[in-house]
Amino acid sequence: MSAPLLRALRVARRYRDVVALAPTDLELNPGETVALVGPNGAGKSTLLAILAGALDPSEGTVETNARVGWVPQRPAHYAKLSPRENLELFAQLEGARDARGRATRMLERFALPTDARPSGELSVGNRQRLNVAIALLGEPRVLLLDEPTAALDPGQRRRVWEVADALRADGGAVCFATQNLEEIEHANRTIVLQDGQVATLTVDEVFG
């Protein structure tokens, strides 16, 4: 079996006395899609943010040699910049040589507006697609998605899953958080989180 692309060892996050995430282990292996399910406040977003490096764990470590893409739950881009400007900026920050070309490809791939309209004026769906597009600028081998389809119409959802499935098929790994049980079918492993820790319950028991 090949080495995991990403490994989290006893990562935890506390906010003073509140435990957002109890010590948790997780491995993402090549060709794997992992679903994180659980009710609101279960710790799904916290775990994904820690895996992405966007949030420092209170304890534990995350090991990876792969490029990681992260789609946060709330679209994270500059509202005063156009989609192209956002994509170009993040492509440059990723160190892309042809930032403009990469931005153009993402605009086409996700059917994003190419005019100078600020991203803050886009529809919720377009903002979420821009959110996903920014995550893919660094050509990641590991893609972390935090409820990526929550604001998307069926066609847009399908496109996101096509991207995720293609990455997995290419030997990458995907980990996504969802409350939509239908989306679990995209995963070949499901982890249930409840009250900040991995639960031994089944999905049906958690949401039942």
Added chain:
Amino acid sequence: MSAVLLLLRKDLRVLRRSPLLLGALVAYPIVIALLVGLVAGYASAKPRVAFVDDDNLPQVIAVGGHRFHIQTVIDDVAKQVTLVRLSDAEAARELADGKVVATITVPPGFLGDLETTVVSPHLVLETGTGGLAPRVTQQVQALVYQLNLELQTGYIDANLAFVKLLLNGGRGTFVGKHFDVLGLERTAQELRALPPSKRRDAIANFVRQAREGLAQTGTALRATANPITLQQAKSHGRTWLLSAQVQSYGIAVTVTFLALLLAAGATAAERDEGTIGRLRRGLVSLGQLVWSKVALAAVVGVVLGAAIAVVFGIVVDVGGVTGGEPWSRLPLLLLGVLLAAGAVGAAGTLLGALAREARTASLLAVLLVLPVVFLGLVPRAALPVAYWVSLFLPFAHAVRLFGAALYDTSPWHRVGIEALWLAGIGAVSWTLARLGARTLSA
């Protein structure tokens, strides 16, 4: 392009696309510079003062044998005000309308009192209401002082004429009455014609002492008229001190306010927009993030500082204000602004990191600016604690640096000291901001 420059360019672009904020940023320095210019202009402008002649002064008056051309004397001494001859009614109307800030009335009998040289004639001053009144009163006092200086030679000579009359004897006039005086000279001669006696010798001795004493009267009178004279030392400054000071304060207030506000707002906005999580994923280090906000504050500070200096310079030039033009010192001034804005920007970044929310950060920045500025304005003698606290804040150092850059003939020593202070404050703020930025996360 480095991450710092990429974020700086992004922040400048965001700033450009915020019309309200951009408008405020453009208007702010212009308003500040105009206000500063008005203050500077006001400080050197001559207020218009009505001159009402109710005594029908002739063109030429004689005091103590000296002839004075009234208008020439007034023109010579009216350095601080512009005197405009008006009638009683016109003066009252223009004073009420604010067209003149005061009226000086020459009351009936003024000339008669003046020519007697034994009664002090008086002028009547009436000022308008408002903030100008104290200043006009001071200026009219200065005018009367200058008039007295001009007229005192006539008064002294008139008084000396009486002394000479006492010494030499002859026909004199006093308060319109004519009389003959024997005089000390002729008294001495008359005494010599009398037979010798102890009483004659005593009187002759008194006459001799009186002649010697009165001979010194001229010098004594002139010394009495000017017991102390004021000689102004040559200024060490390059330009007029007041205008350099008001420019320094204007630029320092603007830079402190905007650099703190911008850096705090831009830092907290990264969290508001959720982008801090993306940036912290190895795209941008916390140090680079702090540098980008410091750079934003410094760049905007320099642009606004330059705008204020240029607008002020134009106001000074157009308004004909003496001194204060910043042109030749602009590069040095802008280097100081760069340093000051950077130091304030580091503090603003710390504030933004701690506030974690753009609205809170902006509000805190506004609330903090006023005490910081006022602490820097409190004189050391008035409140030593405030002075010591202000030493560790950038505003007071910025004011002193800008003042030295604009005013001092040899500014390097003062500029160097203040620049070191600002660099130190900036370094401490940067370090704290770097630590504070760790709290910024997704």
